[in-house]
Amino acid sequence: MVVDVRTRPYSKYTPYFSKKPLEEGLKEYHLKYVYLGDKMGGKPDDPRFYHEGELLYHLLEDDDKYQEGLEELLKLAGDNLVVIMCSEEDPFHCHRHHLISQSLLKHGFSITHIRGNGDLEKVRSDYQARLF
DSSP: OEEEOOSSOOOSSSGGGSHHHHHHHHHTTTOOEEEOHHHHOSSOSOGGGEETTEEOHHHHHHSHHHHHHHHHHHHHHHHSOOEEEOSOSSGGGSHIIIIIIHHHHHTTOOOEEEOTTSOEEEOOOHHHHHHO
């Protein structure tokens, strides 16, 4: 299953990664597509989640809408092998790592980022990383 967490699930550079073509293309491989970017997207329109243009992940994580999306994701992950996708290749520049992965780690999940070159990177929580 692919869970799309892009706030805006469209691409003018790679249109086949836009929501509808991606959903249709994944069917060919018997993969389900689920969109949660409206609840878990990393570019919310609400200015209360930003300070001087920077997204404040802790505020977004506490938001009811994000928590609703997280509950949906947890339920999906309980029954499926889930890949979370966004637009940013580098997870360390993306809310997948700084927000969603951290939320999932708190629930006991193991997280591995798949990089553009196919390398796999195991994730530790930001909190754990600061301890060492």
